[in-house]
Amino acid sequence: MVGKRTDYLSWDEYFMAVALLSGLRSKDPNTQVGACVANSQNKIVGVGYNGFPWGCSDDELPWSREGNYLDTKYPYVCHAELNAVLNSISYDLRDCRIYVALFPCNECTKVIIQAGIREIIYLSDKYADTDSVRASKIMLDKSNTSYRQFTPDRESILLHFSQ
Numbered sequence: 001m002v003g004k005r006t007d008y009l010s011w012d013e014y015f016m017a018v019a020l021l022s023g024l025r026s027k028d029p030n031t032q033v034g035a036c037v038a039n040s041q042n043k044i045v046g047v048g049y050n051g052f053p054w055g056c057s058d059d060e061l062p063w064s065r066e067g068n069y070l071d072t073k074y075p076y077v078c079h080a081e082l083n084a085v086l087n088s089i090s091y092d093l094r095d096c097r098i099y100v101a102l103f104p105c106n107e108c109t110k111v112i113i114q115a116g117i118r119e120i121i122y123l124s125d126k127y128a129d130t131d132s133v134r135a136s137k138i139m140l141d142k143s144n145t146s147y148r149q150f151t152p153d154r155e156s157i158l159l160h161f162s163q
């Protein structure tokens with residue numbers, strides 16, 4: 001008898017990989033972030049990545065990190081988590097999980113909590129020392145929204161377009 005494959009992706013690996021794949025759509029030259037919302041039945045209900053709003057051309061708005069505020073990307077860019085929630089097929093994301101490459105900022109955290117998402121699974125917390133992420137953790141703790149870092153069991157996942 002032929003047994004089943006054993007190196008198949010776990011749900012956490014699968015949803016985090018979808019988040020990372022979505023992040024590859026981002027035009028941000030410095031930080032590409034993807035997010036994937038999964039419901040309690042392990043169905044994907046929303047994906048997103050960081051980018052400018054509809055109608056705001058990637059070629060006309062700045063991707064700079066420094067300079068006058070209006071000449072940087074920060075006032076314009078929609079974060080991956082916001083896009084994943086807004087792109088989701090349901091308004092009510094109660095009991096969903098969000099997988100995201102980078103710990104959510106305070107503004108996205110508000111959106112995540114208000115949407116009813118119950119758990120955040122993140123890969124990197126590289127901005128842990130910012131007040132934005134500190135505020136996120138305060139709100140998450142108060143609202144009993146859980147968060148945990150994804151610790152991968154494998155280094156990478158390879159995709160081949162040629163089979």
Ligand SMILES: Nc1ccn([C@H]2C[C@H](O)[C@@H](COP(=O)(O)O)O2)c(=O)n1
Nearest residue numbers: 030031033050079080102103104105
């Ligand atoms: N949780 C997050 C954090 C950040 N982003 C976006 C916003 C920017 O496009 C980029 C961060 O840029 P950096 O300051 O590292 O040059 O990532 C997000 O989508 N989700």
Ligand SMILES: [Zn+2]
Nearest residue numbers: 079104105108
């Ligand atoms: Zn954010």
